[in-house]
Amino acid sequence: MDPTLNQVLMKPEARVGADxxxxxxxxxxxxxxxxxxxxxxxxxxxxxxxxxxxxGAGFPTHRKWAPVAAGPAGDKYVICNGNExxxxxxxxxxxxxxxxxxxxxxALIAAVATGANHVVLYVNPHEKQAIAAVGEAVRQWRDLGHLAPVEAAIGGSLSLELVPSSGLYIGGEETAVISTVEGGFPFPRRKPPYPAQSGVHGKPTLVNNTETFAHVPGxxxxxxxxxxxxxLGDASGTKLYSLSGDVLRPGLYELPMGTRLDALVFDHGGGLLMGRAFKAVFTGGxxxxxxxxxxxDVALDFESVRARGSRLGTGAMIVVSEGTSIVRKVAEYVDFFSHGxxxxxxxxxxxxxxxxxxxxxxxxxxxxxxxxxALENLCGLLPGSGRCGLVDGAVTVVASSLQQFRGEYEALLIG
Known part of the structure; x- marks a missing residue:
């Protein structure tokens, strides 16, 4: 998929790989x-x-950083979550x-801000090119002496390392990330305590997404x-929108936060395959x-999408056209969650x-x-029954599809 690039995160001249x-x-x-x-x-x-x-959550970044920065001196961790x-x-x-x-x-700027002396790049091992690029990039930062400003700011030595994730979907949940970095299985943990209070080996820990950290240097x-x-509007910055599904030009688009959904699908994505009509979109995954x-007409920013009863999430937009079965798509995605x-x-x-x-x-x-x-009954019983949000996410997409496209379900019943 060829991404359309603007001049912020992914400008062509900045795509320097591990150099x-x-x-x-x-x-x-x-x-x-x-x-x-x-x-x-x-x-x-x-x-x-x-x-x-x-x-996914759109939580204000400074509210994650502040409690780690205010924590007692000693070991602290910054983790870049690239499990995706x-x-x-x-x-x-x-x-x-x-x-x-x-x-x-x-991530290094976050370490300076919080006084962290451990920075971990946590990357999905299935992404071989990403693992190779990050591994070489980490080596250069360590071996070429470029960590000195960070160490001077935090008043001590800094460890910078690449840690492959488990490669499992659940391994991206922040407490599961912590479990993996500690060397264990990626079991999510109940909160509180929150990672800022007790994370890796009980130490204050900051976990942010890859894209979040990529915005910080600018x-x-x-x-x-x-x-x-x-x-655009009240939204700040840019956002990477992963556009896929029944569109002519799927790909990765960096656009102003607050770009309208129809602009993403029709202006950038080229509209729908075979001239079909737009039916629905799975937002944020x-x-x-x-x-x-x-x-x-919704603006694709956290508040605007939430006001329409959904969430921007990761910015993934999976487009469905008329003629594509919503029931089948939902079945496929819930099967993914079940296996995950x-x-x-x-x-x-x-x-x-x-x-x-x-x-x-x-x-x-x-x-x-x-x-x-029985589907409807489970949608009422299951929310809140897990330590993480996996089951809630599965229920959300089922309940939403039943609300919006109940007729499709009923048309498939034999009695």
Whole structure:
């Protein structure tokens, strides 16, 4: 998929791969140098820029950084979460392959801001090119002496390392990330305590998404107002939108945060295959509420999408055209969640399995009205029954599809 690039994160000249010298020649490192001069100004600057977490929740970044920065001196961890394994999401792998130094510099700035002495790049091992690029980039930062400004700012030595994730979907949940970095199985943990209080080996830990860190060097280099003005309306910055499904030009698009859904699908994505009509879109990956043709005017930022009853999530947009079965798509995605459950919480493992079984029965023309009733019953029983949000995501997409496209389900029933 050929991405359409603008002039912020993924400008062509900045796609230098693991070549640190080329990154520095383009102005890389300036944000880190500015950060090292005044570490206490970093968190307020990130707050003023209104940088959000780009891994799904859109949580204000400074609110994650501040408690780690305020924590007691000693071992602290910054983890870049590059596990990215949800269907329809492919932004982080591009950043890690083509501009890993932007990501690393952002994580190092976070270390300066929080006083962390451990920085971990946590990358999905299935992404071989990303692993290779990050591994070489990490080696250059360590071996060529470019960690000195960070170590001077934090008053001690800094460890920078690449840690392959488990490669499992559940391994991207932040407490599962911590478990993996500790050397264990990626079992999510109950919160509280939150990672900022007790993370890796019980130490204060900051976990942010790859794309979040990639925005940080630009903010430290150009300022908060520059970043805010990149967005549309009340939104700030740019966003990487992973566009896939029934569109003519699927790909990765970096656009102003707040770009309208119809502009993404029709202006950038070229419209739908075979001239079909737009039917729906799975927003932020397949774990959120479906948006329909009635929502094509929505601005793709966290608040605007939430106001329409869905979530922007990772920025993945999986487009469905008229003629494509919603029931089949939902069955496929819930099957993914079922296989991705770690099994730690029986309601999640058993519940997602039962959802998959019922959906497959209906999709293949073997379902009866009692199966539809059982689906609805599970959607009422399962939310909140797991330690993480996996089962909630599976329920959300089923419940949304039942609300928006119930007629498709009923048309497939045999009794």
């Amino acid at each position: 640190l010298a080329a990154w520095l020649a383009l102005g890389g490192g300036e944000g880190l140098a500015n950060a090292a001069r005044d570490p206490r100004a970093i968190v307020p600057l990130i707050a003023d820029a209104d940088l959000r977490g780009m891994g 394994d949800e269907p329809g999401t492919f932004k982080d792998r591009f950043l890690l392959e083509h501009t890993p130094h932007a990501v690393i510099e952002g 903010i430290l280099r150009h300022g908060a107002a520059w970043y805010r003005n990149l967005g 397949p774990s959120n509420t479906l948006l329909t043709k009635n929502h094509l 459950s770690c099994g730690q919480c029986p309601p999640c493992k058993g519940g997602t399995y039962q959802l998959t079984r019922l959906l497959n029965r209906i999709d293949t023309g073997r379902g009866v009205r009692a199966d539809l009733a």
